Structure formats: C-alpha cells, structure tokens
Amino acid sequence: MRRSVSLYGLTFSLPMLLWQLFFFVAPLVFLIALSFWTVRNFKMEADFNTINWVTMYGRSVFWQSYGLTLALATAAAAITSVLAFPCSYAIAFKLSPRMRQWAIFLMVIPFFTSYLVRVYSWQIFLSDNGIINGLFASIGMGPFPLLNTVFATMIGYLTLSFPLVVLLQLFSLIFIDRTLIEAAHNLRCGRIRTVFAVVIPSARVGLVIAALFCFILSFGDFVSPVYLGGGDPTTLSILITDTTKSGQQWPRAAVIALTMIGTLLAVAFAAVGFAYKGRTK
Amino acid sequence: MQGNALVTFDGVIKRFGGFVAVQKLDLEIHKGEFLAIMGSSGCGKTTTLRMLAGLEAPSEGEIRLGGKPINDLPTWKRDTPMVWQSLALFPFLNVIENVEFALKMRGVGATERRKRAGNWLERMQISEFAERNISQLSGGQRQRVALARSLVVEPEILLLDEPLSALDAHLKVRMQSVLQNLQRELGITFVYVTHSQSEAFAMADRVVIMSKGVVEQVGSAQEIYRAPRTRFVAEFLGSSNIFAGQIAADGTLSTSTGQYRLPRDMSGTRPKSTATLVVLDTRSYLSSVEPGPEFDWVRAKVVGEEFTGAMAKIYLETADGSELRVQSGYEELAKLPMNTGQDLFVYWLPEDGHVLPIA
Numbered sequence: 001m002r003r004s005v006s007l008y009g010l011t012f013s014l015p016m017l018l019w020q021l022f023f024f025v026a027p028l029v030f031l032i033a034l035s036f037w038t039v040r041n042f043k044m045e046a047d048f049n050t051i052n053w054v055t056m057y058g059r060s061v062f063w064q065s066y067g068l069t070l071a072l073a074t075a076a077a078a079i080t081s082v083l084a085f086p087c088s089y090a091i092a093f094k095l096s097p098r099m100r101q102w103a104i105f106l107m108v109i110p111f112f113t114s115y116l117v118r119v120y121s122w123q124i125f126l127s128d129n130g131i132i133n134g135l136f137a138s139i140g141m142g143p144f145p146l147l148n149t150v151f152a153t154m155i156g157y158l159t160l161s162f163p164l165v166v167l168l169q170l171f172s173l174i175f176i177d178r179t180l181i182e183a184a185h186n187l188r189c190g191r192i193r194t195v196f197a198v199v200i201p202s203a204r205v206g207l208v209i210a211a212l213f214c215f216i217l218s219f220g221d222f223v224s225p226v227y228l229g230g231g232d233p234t235t236l237s238i239l240i241t242d243t244t245k246s247g248q249q250w251p252r253a254a255v256i257a258l259t260m261i262g263t264l265l266a267v268a269f270a271a272v273g274f275a276y277k278g279r280t281k
Numbered sequence: 282m283q284g285n286a287l288v289t290f291d292g293v294i295k296r297f298g299g300f301v302a303v304q305k306l307d308l309e310i311h312k313g314e315f316l317a318i319m320g321s322s323g324c325g326k327t328t329t330l331r332m333l334a335g336l337e338a339p340s341e342g343e344i345r346l347g348g349k350p351i352n353d354l355p356t357w358k359r360d361t362p363m364v365w366q367s368l369a370l371f372p373f374l375n376v377i378e379n380v381e382f383a384l385k386m387r388g389v390g391a392t393e394r395r396k397r398a399g400n401w402l403e404r405m406q407i408s409e410f411a412e413r414n415i416s417q418l419s420g421g422q423r424q425r426v427a428l429a430r431s432l433v434v435e436p437e438i439l440l441l442d443e444p445l446s447a448l449d450a451h452l453k454v455r456m457q458s459v460l461q462n463l464q465r466e467l468g469i470t471f472v473y474v475t476h477s478q479s480e481a482f483a484m485a486d487r488v489v490i491m492s493k494g495v496v497e498q499v500g501s502a503q504e505i506y507r508a509p510r511t512r513f514v515a516e517f518l519g520s521s522n523i524f525a526g527q528i529a530a531d532g533t534l535s536t537s538t539g540q541y542r543l544p545r546d547m548s549g550t551r552p553k554s555t556a557t558l559v560v561l562d563t564r565s566y567l568s569s570v571e572p573g574p575e576f577d578w579v580r581a582k583v584v585g586e587e588f589t590g591a592m593a594k595i596y597l598e599t600a601d602g603s604e605l606r607v608q609s610g611y612e613e614l615a616k617l618p619m620n621t622g623q624d625l626f627v628y629w630l631p632e633d634g635h636v637l638p639i640a
Contacts, residue, residue: 182336183369185356187383187430197382201373 028261035254042248052251056259062239066259069236072150073219076157077211083158084165084210089195091166092173104170107163118159119227126152126228148230156224161214168213172206173199208275215271216264236260287312287438287470288333293342295328295494302328304494306342310472312437315464317473317485321517325494326474330440333472334363347437357386362431363440366447368423370415370430377402377411380429387434401429421452428463438470445480457483478518482506490514511639512557521559522605522627524579528552537601541577542631557637562606564633567595568626569617578628581605583621595619597627 038047056062091103110118125131126146136142146152176199184198185191200207218224222237231238236256243253288310295303303325310316318326331337332344335356343350351359362383370379377398384394402408405425410418418426424444431439441460445453461484464471475481481488482502490497490505490513497517498510509515515523526536530552534541541558572578581597584604588594593614597605605627617625 177367177369179365179367179369180371182356183363183365183371184382186334186336186361186363188357188386188434189382190357193386197386198371201371204373 031254031257034251035258037251039248039251044248044250052255056252056255061234062256065234065236065239068233069219070263072153072157072225072235073215076154076161076218077215079154080158080161080165080214081169081207081211084162084169085207088166088169088173089199091170092176104167107166107170110159110163115160116223116227119156119223122152122155122159122228123147126155147228148232150229153224153229156228157214157218157221160221160224161217164217165210165214168210169203169207172203172210176202205275208271212268212271215267219264219267220260285311287347288472289343289345290329291343291345293329293332293339293344295325295332295337296340301494303332303339306494306496308489308496308499310438310470311487313468313470314486315461315471315473315484316487316489317475317481318489318491319475319478319481320491321476323493324491326476326489326491327442329491330363330442330472330474334361334440335359336363360434360436361438361440362434362436363442364427364431364444366443368427368444370423370426372415374415375411376407376413376415376418376426379415379426380433382430383434398429398433401433405429420448421456424448424456425459428460432463432467436469438472439464441471441473443475446475446477453480460484490517492517507561508635509559509637512637515557515559515637520562520606520608522562522565522629523603524558524560526556526558528554528556534558538579538599538603539577541634543636544632544634558634559637560629560634562594562608565605565607565627565629567607567609567613567617568628570626572626572628575630576628577631577634578626579605580624581627583619583623583625585621586619597625 033046035052036048036050037044038049038051039045091100095103123130127133128143128145128147130147132146133143136144180198180202181194184194189197220237221235222241225231225235225238229235234242236259240253240256243249243256286309288308290306290308293303293306294301306325306329308329318329320326328337332339333346335351335354335358339352343352345351346359346361371382374382377395380398380401381394384397389397399408399411402411405428407422407425407429410422410426415423415426427444445456448456457480460471460473464484473481473485486501487499488502488505489499492513498505498514505514506518506520509518509521512523512525515521524534524536524538524541526534526541528543528551529535529540532543532552534543534556536558543556543558566572568578579599581599583595584598585596586593587596592608592610595607595609595614597607599605607627617623
C-alpha cells in the first residue's frame, strides 16, 4: 500500500528529477572534473591537476575581468531597479485595473522577439551614423561615440532585464495591503515619504528578487558586452570564449565558469537572505 | 452646546459616482464624548468616519474640526488618527517601531520617541512584546499595539473602524472595557463605527444610527432603546413589537391585527393619521388565556425560541404574518404550553407602548 503511494508520487516527480540530474548535476560534475584536466599539444587529457586554478587565479587579467563583470552586473541591477520602480509603482497604484492589464500585456511583448535581435536593432540607433547621431547631426552636433561603450552595454542589460524587473516589482506592489498606505498617511506620513517608509519595505522581497534576476542575467550575459560594448573591456563571459579559442583551453574556461556559478550562488543566497531578513512565519 | 462641539458635519454629502453614500449629514461630535456610529453594512458609517479622517473628500458640505474647516486638509495634516478593522499594523516593523512611527514622522528625536512609545506600551500592558514582530502577537495584543500607535501622538480625537469585529466574544468584552476606561482616563473624543448593537450600547455616551446614508436617530443607548424615533430604528434594534395602523375616531390605533390603545401622552395624534406603535419585548407578556381588560393583546403562534442566559426570547407570528417577540424568564415560560405552532396571547399595558414620532 505504502509502496504504491510513493511510486505514484515518484511518477510525477521523476521527469523533473531526471531533468535536474541530466542537465544540471551531470554537467556541473563534468565541469568540475574538466577544470582539473590538462591540455597538451592542443589536446585535452583527463587528469587531476590544479594547474588551471593556479594559472587563472594568478592572472591579473582574470581578476580585472571578474571585478568589471561584478561591477557592471551590480550597476545594471541598481540602475534597472531604480528606473523600473516608478514604472511599476505607477502601474500598481495609479492605473485602473483595465489599464493595468494592458500595461502588463505591453511588458510581456518584448519577450516575443529574440534578445539578440533587439540588441542588433540597438546598433542601428547607437552607431556613429545611426539614428541618434543622425538627429544630433541635423542640429550640427556630434557624432558622439555611443556604440562600443559601457553606456551601450548598460542599454543592452536594460533591454534584457527591464521588462522582467518591472513585472516582478509589479507583482509585489499589487499585493501590498492598501490600508497600510492609508494608515501611514493617517499617521502624518506624506505621499513621497510613504513610498520609502511603507511601500518599499512592504514590497522588499519582490524588489530584491527583481534586482537579483537582473544581476544574474547581466552577470552571465555575452550578447550585450560583445555587440554593444565592443568586447572591450572584457567581461567573464567574453573571457570564457577567448580562453576556449586560444589553444583549446577548455579546462581554464571551466575554472572561469565555476567561479561565476559560485559567485551567482553566493549572491543569490545573500539576496534571498536579505529579502526575508526579520521575517518569522 | 456650540462651544462643546469638536467636530461638525455641516450638510455633508458623499457620492461615489451615481451612488450616494452619505446624504446631507448634519452632526455634532462633542469634546470628550464616546460616540458610536451604528448601522448595517453600506449605511454610510465607515464613509462618514473616513471623511473625518481625511481618507475621503466630501462631495458637498463642510466638516469642521475645532471650528476650522478641514475639507481641503489631507489626512497627513490632520490629527485624526484611526484604528482600522484590519488594524493595519506595519508587518515590517516590530511592536515599538510601529508605535514610534507617528512620532518619527513628526520629527521627534530617537530617544524621546522611544521613551514616549515605551510609556504607551506600558500603559497598554504590552511592554514585554516591544521587540516582537507583529506576526508573533495574539489578536488582543495587536489591538493594544494599534491603539498605542494611534494614541502616542496624544490626539484630541480617536477614530475606530470596527476594531473589535475580528476578536472572539470573550476578548471582545475585555477590549470593550479597555477602550471605555482609556477614553475616560484620556478625556478625548472617541468616534467608534460598528454594526454591533451590543458594542455601541455598552460603550458609547451617544449612539448615531444610520441607514442608507441618512441619520435615523442620535441619542443615548437608553433613549434609543426606550423611544426609537423611526420604524427603521425599532426594526434594527430588534427588541420591539411593531404595529402600524391608522388612528381611529376614538383615539385608538386600528391595525390589521386589532384595535390598540395609545399611551396617554400621545394627545397630539389626530384621527385618520397613520401611526406606528412599538412595545418592547421585555414589556410584552405571554398567556394561554385571554388577558384582562387593562391589557391590549394579539393572538399569535409560537415559531421559535432563543435562550440568552437568564432570559428566553420567544418568537411568534400573527395571523397576518407579522413577527412578534417576547422576552421572559424561565419560570413564567414553564407555566405555558410552548410547542411550535401553539396559539398564545401576546399582551401589554397600553402605558408601556411608544408611538414613533415618524411613522
């Protein structure tokens, strides 16, 4: 009897378990193993050698790239969150329910088009003889270097994560108890102050998770730093491709990948911990 | 009474689209009184309270607080703290931070506000929970936090929107006395919105009964109970037998169930005019034999009983389908055949009747 129940449960959880096993655990284990292999005469050999870790961690290029990627992703999370908040706040509190549905629908539309296509279309806007510089030229200014800058990379990160961040923020703002806002007003808290004293603390979990998603997406992104940032300075994702191209150094690329996974896990744990800090339920 | 008014509603009307929530409200709330606004849901009582708090703007008319018009004052510039039905405590702040909130908004320094908040926690007997989260408190403790949070700024008036409705009966009675004592000690005005007659009558100095956006009656619990002004009030209280009819030439009331004498002080009623007679259920009696000539009576069938402690309430139905009720002790009831459908006489002294001023 008991056996049949657990079998029943297993039937439904099995596909998920297998998926995780084949496509997450197995590649991760392989990646870890790979990072200890060695390369001789452009050929990889199974080995147990810490040389890849020592080499990569000993290079200042790696740490510069690591610092840059971390800074860019953090900046992207902060900028996107700040820019998205007024948008999601207005949708949550100022629009009628009907208009809110339309706004949510509009936020979903960007996902219809491939991110790569959207980034390419930014090139048309940002290049030296693109649309924006064309407008500047018509009033006798420019051209300003827009493409292949950190600014352009940041636009790419925003393109990638802005709609998602708005949606995630929105769903935490919608569920705020409106009487809390009225209570704050009633206790002499003005409109703007209420946003900081009540709305943001109430929606903290959603706001932190939204920023976390933006960080994760930007930290691992390859498209924007290459096609909008011009590949220079080098982010970790670019460094991985460079490393694999130069002399089949897959084991060293594995070291970079594992460092990125470790960083993302640490940031995710810290963010979730911060989001739920002080909550006892 | 002019100098005594803290709040004045002067011809206040509130519309939501085509719906009129409050119709032409004229009401004075006195300094230091415990006023209850009572009515069923949708009667406009909460809207009235929210207009006073500044959470809704009146469509017409003027609200004055301490003589000054406050129509255009946003809620954060009024001193009209409110206690919500849901309490609306901030879940992301602990107990003492919740109480400190209003002081912080007024720019009171950290040590000063902690001290003042601490005093209120002590007064509400919840000092030991100062550092707890709201989610760790019981319903009664949360009530006390909500009260402390509103009272910490020492306002002249406190608005309460059904704050006890979520509590169980036993706790409700305890919180009622907490509220009553607090109001007496502070000497400030409490405006208490409720749908519960027992809460309003137990605590309030004056009760306002509203229906469909109109004030039906204002008065003390005793006044309203003994002398309801309108048929709605008499029906809402649910403690009277109501007979509507026409005054006959001999000065009696002619109804579909019989001819009844009116109490002596009703000399003003003219023949042919309509009138409504109400008799309290505690002043109505039951008998299985026809009562003496000093009484008026009506025949009715027993339809149900309700036991409330020492007394029982018997529900009966007359031949024309109107409902009657009689409150009686168990000894008297034991002498009567009380089966459902039993035909009995409901009788009363004409002097115990009350004629509604508005029929």
